[in-house]
Amino acid sequence: MLKIKDKNSFIKICRVISWLDNRRWSNENNYNFINFFRDDLKNYEKILTHWICYITDRQMPFEVVWNKGGYVFSELIYEYERSKLLPQKIIEKHYEEYPDKNKTRFRFKSSDNTTFASRYITDDYQNILNVLEVLNHYKRNIISFILSIIERFFKDKEDLLVRVACGLHLLAYQLKGKRANPTDTIRRINDDREFERKLEEFKRTSISGKKRLWCCVRDYKKGLYHEIFKEGIREVGGNRAEELIYIWNSLPMEQIELPGDVWNNNPLFRDNLFVNVLDIDNIPRDWGMSKVIREVYEKIKDCEEIADFYPEQFDITFDFVPRMCNKKLCNVCPFGQNGVELICIPTEDKYCPIALLSCGYMAKCEGEKGNCILRKGVGKGICKGRLP
Numbered sequence: 001m002l003k004i005k006d007k008n009s010f011i012k013i014c015r016v017i018s019w020l021d022n023r024r025w026s027n028e029n030n031y032n033f034i035n036f037f038r039d040d041l042k043n044y045e046k047i048l049t050h051w052i053c054y055i056t057d058r059q060m061p062f063e064v065v066w067n068k069g070g071y072v073f074s075e076l077i078y079e080y081e082r083s084k085l086l087p088q089k090i091i092e093k094h095y096e097e098y099p100d101k102n103k104t105r106f107r108f109k110s111s112d113n114t115t116f117a118s119r120y121i122t123d124d125y126q127n128i129l130n131v132l133e134v135l136n137h138y139k140r141n142i143i144s145f146i147l148s149i150i151e152r153f154f155k156d157k158e159d160l161l162v163r164v165a166c167g168l169h170l171l172a173y174q175l176k177g178k179r180a181n182p183t184d185t186i187r188r189i190n191d192d193r194e195f196e197r198k199l200e201e202f203k204r205t206s207i208s209g210k211k212r213l214w215c216c217v218r219d220y221k222k223g224l225y226h227e228i229f230k231e232g233i234r235e236v237g238g239n240r241a242e243e244l245i246y247i248w249n250s251l252p253m254e255q256i257e258l259p260g261d262v263w264n265n266n267p268l269f270r271d272n273l274f275v276n277v278l279d280i281d282n283i284p285r286d287w288g289m290s291k292v293i294r295e296v297y298e299k300i301k302d303c304e305e306i307a308d309f310y311p312e313q314f315d316i317t318f319d320f321v322p323r324m325c326n327k328k329l330c331n332v333c334p335f336g337q338n339g340v341e342l343i344c345i346p347t348e349d350k351y352c353p354i355a356l357l358s359c360g361y362m363a364k365c366e367g368e369k370g371n372c373i374l375r376k377g378v379g380k381g382i383c384k385g386r387l388p
Contacts, residue, residue, distance in 0.1 A: 133182035339380030
């Protein structure tokens, strides 16, 4: 259905995207780290806090979610992991209603009265409650939950990372009439036939409405949270910890879907960059970039030049588009007519001005002797933004 008009140019685009993504994850200064309420949280507690933060990360500044939400939720999880109270009692301790202009509103709170109100807080409450109730059957530990799926399927299933993603989706979003339904969730997860049925349904819709899910899976596979995740496996994996870490690290990144959002679907980026590369006019209207990139990737994934590329890497558009496309910085864009010639000053051990300007990433320059593909002009002149 999707026609590639210029395969070579698409491969070059993928190489540049992969180059930027590698710089993104090469330096922890580029990450959005959670403001945990204390420093001595266990690694699996940090991962569960991270998961809950992403549940609430909808249509509001992510800085607020990581700073205020992370602080409140990390205390909630700290108590959840150590308390004998029922999950609902614990979450109720950190949830309150309050008056606001003659209306009753709700918010999460910490013991020191730090508060956080997500945009869809009543729905988020039910999703979080479902998570805590289900994990009550997995030692209140999200990594134990993930490992249970891995150990169940790793011997004979090649789609293991997708199965983990499906399990996490069921964990948080298997509600009934917008109400937590942990009993039904556990049944769907544990029954082989039911899980396979939900998995097929998940695969049919894996690129629709699952942005936060794929962001989480991505974070647990690379970067700083990947290190935290690995240490979390060591905390619960016992004698098999190193084997389980090896299995987790070996799961193919290509199974992660691109978290579709307004940035990678922005017409300034999508239409100008791909106008001569893909048959833009005949792409179905309901296809977002997640679907487009997945479809093209399946056609060209055996190409040796992009052996290190996978669709999720296009998530760098979250940083790239507002800095470059929205500001019309085409003269200094890696995909522009001039490429990076006007701002590339190769200096070893200094920060790369291209990564910093285009995405805000701090990454060391390779210097004159480096093998930088941008200096070689890969990607140059592909985008038709601001050109006649």
